[in-house]
Amino acid sequence: MKSMSAEQEESLGIKAVHHEMDNGEKRFRLVGSDGSSYIRTESAADGAWQNSHFHERM
Structure with missing residues (x-):
């Protein structure tokens, strides 16, 4: 590979x-040419809950 x-x-x-958000949260995105990501x-460091989700249609 x-x-x-x-x-x-x-x-x-x-x-x-x-x-990197103001609160220290980091977001790493891969964005496709069709707008999907x-x-x-x-x-x-202080932690937070994230709910996984998806958008079937936008």
């Missing part, structure tokens, strides 16, 4: 978008 560069990923329609959320 070999790693892909950000340029290769974007040429396939996938972009990585990551943010996968988000991994890591809570801040």
Whole structure:
């Protein structure tokens, strides 16, 4: 298995978008060219509950 560069990923329609929220929570996103996305959320040091969900239609 070999790693892909950000340029290769974007040429396939996938972009990585990551943010750190003001409360310390971190969100790591993979966004497809069709607008769909996968988000991994890591809570801040003091912890928080995250409910997994999906949107069947937008």
